[in-house]
Amino acid sequence: MxxxxxxxxxxxxxxxxxxxxxxxxxxxxxxxxxxxxxxxxxxxxxxxxxxxxxxxxxxxxxxxxxxxxxxxxxxxxxxxxxxxxxxxxxxxxxxxxxxxxWIEGETAKTGRIADPLAFALSLADFLVALRGIDPTDGPMPGQHNFHRGGPLALYDGEATQAIAALEGRIDAQAATTVWEAALAATWSGSPVWFHGDVASGNLLVEDGCLSAVIDFGTSGIGDPSCDLAIAWTFFEGASREAFRARIAVDDATWARGRGWALWKALITVAGHDANQTEVERQRRAIDEVLADHQRWA
Structure with missing residues (x-):
């Protein structure tokens, strides 16, 4: 108990x-x-x-x-x-x-952002700067951050179970293809700093611009692809492309980023404790991830 x-x-x-x-x-x-x-x-x-x-x-x-x-x-x-x-x-x-x-600002929502393109570029610049900080003695993935920055394979069981549970509600075959591609895009780089939970609720806005980044509870050093999930959960179209270009990661890292976004969306939609608004948001994220993979694969 x-x-x-x-x-x-x-x-x-x-x-x-x-x-x-x-x-x-x-x-x-x-x-x-x-x-x-x-x-x-x-x-x-x-x-x-x-x-x-x-x-x-x-x-x-x-x-x-x-x-x-x-x-x-x-x-x-x-x-x-x-x-x-x-x-x-x-x-x-x-x-x-x-x-x-206390940090002034409101959490990021579409209606609070004056220029989505500038917002995407500002966030990418922040994450690039974070990646560039000396990682010496930084916290490696572990229990403290639910293994953010570690291998996606740790979440394979959850993802595949969720895909099976959502059969008929999502394109399960396409989701499996994207997930397996993310698992295959293994990371072998040197550890770098990452935030671990780059979500709209952890981004503050003032005067329509990104003004602060909060909640570093899942931060650490390792694979930074977990910080890319916002590309599909918040950005779209030109703002997503601007974010991808500015953050300058390779195709394998982008594929793992899709995996992180897909895992979170799958377990949320398949779960029973998320509110309906969040379920619908994550359902759209699944569609965005699948479409992005089809476009770039």
Whole structure:
């Protein structure tokens, strides 16, 4: 039986902050709208947030972000989260937790982006800069990031089971072809930095432009193809082509990127716990991946 998850609410955050960081005791605590699932996020005054992992599997990310985000930030072209303090387990809460500086901006949505082409290029430039950072001693794929940056073969069972479950709802033969092509496009390069979850909810927009990249919980060093999934989950047409040209990866890496996008879309559509809006979004992503493979293969 799984261990019961702690109740994470405003009262808990208030107690934790008051006991461990009394200098912030005077600041109000309130939930952040759409504060995430892997972590629960709360405003601490107007300039900070408190972020608490919601389960043990996410708690490994706290110390990683505390260590590495300050080293990555100075050499990246856009703001990323800035850790201000790390809290200790207490008050019945069993894991480390973080205080971050608040970053202004709204999550990326089509209607909030002034120029999709410029947005795609800006994101590609950010990921190229991230790949170029010295990876020495960086975190290799593992439990801390659910093996992002590792071989796609780790997810073969999930992907093939989902394809079988979706027989009749998707083109299962085409999906199998794309998945097998992704598995065959093995990676043998030197490890580079990647974000691990480049999704619209982790991209912030101000004045219609990409303004920050957040949530580095699945970051690490390894194969960066997992960062390409957004090409099919968010971009389309000219913006996807601009993203591909600017990020300048080889065909094999692009094929593995299709694999990452396909895996996530398949397990979401075949699952039972995703909301209908997300299922429909990922259903469209499957179509985009299959069409892209047919175009370029």
């Amino acid at each position: 799984d261990d019961p998850q702690p109740t994470i609410d405003t009262d808990l955050v208030r107690r934790l902050v008051d006991a461990q960081f009394p200098r912030w005791r005077h600041l109000p605590v309130s939930p952040v709208a759409f504060g995430g699932w892997d972590n629960r996020t709360f405003h601490l005054g107007d300039k900070m947030t408190v972020r608490l992992p919601s389960a043990a599997s996410y708690s490994l990310q706290v110390e990683k972000e505390q260590r590495w985000l300050p080293k990555l930030a100075p050499v990246l072209p856009l703001p990323i989260p800035e850790p201000l303090a790390m809290g200790e387990p207490a008050e019945g809460y069993p894991w480390h937790w973080s205080v971050y500086r």
